[in-house]
Amino acid sequence: MKFSLGIALSPLDQLTELARIAEEAGFTSIALPDSLFYSEHVSASYPYTPDGRRFWDADTPWVDPMVAAAAMGAVTTRIRFYTQVLKLDPRNPVLLARQVGSVANLTGNRFGLGVGLGWSPEESHWCGTPFRDRGRRADEAIEVLRQILAGGMTEFHGKHFDFEKLQMSPAPTEPVPFYIGGHTDPALRRAARIGDGWSSAMMKFDDLRTTIDQLTELRTSYGRADRPFEIQAVCIDRFGLDGYRAQESIGVTDAIVVPWRRFDAPLEEKRKALHRFAEEIISPMAA
Numbered sequence: 001m002k003f004s005l006g007i008a009l010s011p012l013d014q015l016t017e018l019a020r021i022a023e024e025a026g027f028t029s030i031a032l033p034d035s036l037f038y039s040e041h042v043s044a045s046y047p048y049t050p051d052g053r054r055f056w057d058a059d060t061p062w063v064d065p066m067v068a069a070a071a072m073g074a075v076t077t078r079i080r081f082y083t084q085v086l087k088l089d090p091r092n093p094v095l096l097a098r099q100v101g102s103v104a105n106l107t108g109n110r111f112g113l114g115v116g117l118g119w120s121p122e123e124s125h126w127c128g129t130p131f132r133d134r135g136r137r138a139d140e141a142i143e144v145l146r147q148i149l150a151g152g153m154t155e156f157h158g159k160h161f162d163f164e165k166l167q168m169s170p171a172p173t174e175p176v177p178f179y180i181g182g183h184t185d186p187a188l189r190r191a192a193r194i195g196d197g198w199s200s201a202m203m204k205f206d207d208l209r210t211t212i213d214q215l216t217e218l219r220t221s222y223g224r225a226d227r228p229f230e231i232q233a234v235c236i237d238r239f240g241l242d243g244y245r246a247q248e249s250i251g252v253t254d255a256i257v258v259p260w261r262r263f264d265a266p267l268e269e270k271r272k273a274l275h276r277f278a279e280e281i282i283s284p285m286a287a
Contacts, residue, residue: 197230
C-alpha cells in the first residue's frame with residue numbers, strides 16, 4: 001500500500017519543504033488540490049460535505065497544481081505528484097496538454113493527472129465554458145490530452161474540440177497516468193472505462209468499500225479487470241495501523257493522508273507529524 005500526502009489548505013511557503021520532508025519520510029506521492037477562485041456566491045452545493053457548504057473561505061491559500069508540482073519536483077528526486085483532482089471543465093485541453101507535458105518532463109515522469117468535472121457552475125461559466133454537457137466534453141478533453149501527450153503529429157475533430165495537425169515537443173518519455181475523480185455513477189463508469197485509477201473525495205469506510213466493489217464490476221464489464229488500476233482514497237473513519245490495513249484489504253492502493261490537525265500548523269509541527277506517521281504506519285505497512 002502506498003501513502004500520499006495531502007497538502008490542501010497548507011500555507012504556500014511550506015510546500016517545497018513539505019515535499020522534501022515527505023520524500024525523506026517515505027511517502028510515495030503528494031496529492032495536489034485544485035481551486036480556481038472563491039466566488040462570493042455559488043449556484044450549486046458543494047457535494048462532499050453534509051450541508052453542502054464549502055469548508056474553506058475567500059482567504060484560504062491555493063496554488064495552481066501544475067506550478068506546485070514543478071516547484072516541488074525541483075527540490076526532490078523520487079516522490080511523485082498528482083492532481084487530486086484538477087477541474088477539467090473550465091480548462092482548454094490543448095493548453096492543458098502543454099502544461100501537463102511540461103511538468104511531466106521537468107519532474108522526470110513523476111506526474112499523474114487526476115481530473116474531475118468540477119462542481120461549481122461559476123468556475124465553468126466565468127472561464128468561458130458551459131456547465132452543461134460537461135461529461136461528454138470531459139471525455140473528449142481526455143482523448144485530446146492523451147493524443148497530444150503521446151507525441152507526434154495529431155489532429156482531433158470532435159463535437160466540442162476541433163483542431164488540425166499539431167505537435168507538442170518534447171512529449172513525455174512515459175505515459176502520463178490519468179486518474180478520474182467523482183462519486184457519481186457516470187464518474188465511476190468513466191474511471192472504469194478510460195482511467196488508470198480512481199480518486200475519492202472524503203468517504204466513510206463502508207461507502208468506500210461499496211464504491212470499490214462497483215468499480216471492480218464496471219472494470220470487468222469493460223474488459224479491463226486485468227489492467228493496473230489505482231484506488232486513491234481519503235477515508236475519514238479508519239485510522240491507525242489497523243485502519244490502513246483494513247483499507248488495503250478492501251482494495252485501496254494509495255491512502256491520501258493529512259497527519260496534522262491544523263492546516264496552518266507551523267512547519268516544524270508538520271515535520272514531526274510526517275516522521276511520526278512514517279514510523280508508526282508506513283514502515284510497519286511495508287514490513
